[in-house]
Amino acid sequence: RMSVNEMRMIADLADKYCPNGEIRLTVEQNVILPNVPNDDVVALLAEPALNGDSRLSVEPGAIVGNLVSCTGAQFCGLAMIETKGPAEEIAAQAQQRMVLDRDVRIHWTGCPNSCGQVQAADIGLMGGPAKKEINGKMKAVPGVKMFVGGTIGEHGKLQLDAEIGGIPIEDLLPHLMDTIVTEFGGIIKPEYAEEHAAWQREQVEIKAALAAEAAKKAAKKEAEAEAKAKAPSLS
Template sequence: IEGNLVSCTGAEFCGLALIETKANAESLVMKLEKQLILDRPIRIHMTGCPNSCAQVQVADIGIMGGPAKKWNEEAEKFKAVPGCKIFIGGRIGENGHLSLEPHKTGIPLEDESLLPILVEILKDEFGAKERHI
């Protein structure tokens, strides 16, 4: 997966980005590679905002920065947190296809929320298998 990872510059260098992309994308991919085995390359693109500089709509899995809410126990209410939308099924080439409708929205960016969703998508849509160590 790592060799097929694309990300925009993210919030660190771009005033439009809603999330930090480079470190998050690299960390996610490394965790996915430790957990799963894939029989083909999977393209994951992560972009910080709807401008989609990382072209999430043409990726096998696209992650776009956006709003999310998470329950805050201390405040006893939902609070805004960095989040994302996930797109699946984009393709490039002669039979290209843009994934224009998000598969899921409002997902908190933290690993405990996002990682299980990506694992499920990789298993269900791309035939990934658990890596047994």
């Protein structure tokens, strides 16, 4: 979501470097300043608005630079979650913690209408219900389900089945990093490796506990069915 100041900076650059002040916007939510004379390209790329920690940087990184998001709940009544803020924040955190030798396209959408085109992304995040234990009780929180492996281009394919569902947004970062490692060759920086390893161990314990609980419920249901079958008929 661009600010008024950012839009003015882009307009100023277009007036300064582009014939007729032309600006183009792409479906990847990028900005193109077309037809810049070759002799002016170096000066354009050196502009302060396109460097440093600017959100208009021409070198935003492998994750942040490929981020797409729908409008989100702030301005859309259909969205189940806010997307823009969390998308930008979590992408920046993941990029800070990881080393990648390729781009990873992460798309966010607030609802199943999929304006963010999550099914075509390397990693798609669709808003939906999630639950988290808060003060000893399971409560509903903003969440996402994750789609992995969509592609674009001549032989592109949509990923229509979610890989994981019901991830609370506040717990999304390690899930996202884990997927980038396993599916896209990402490497977690040494200073964050132990933190992530601890999260992985915790996930193993959680899955084991859930499996044990499911087995317990299944055994109870089976025992009840057997008892019912053995009970004498009163007809």
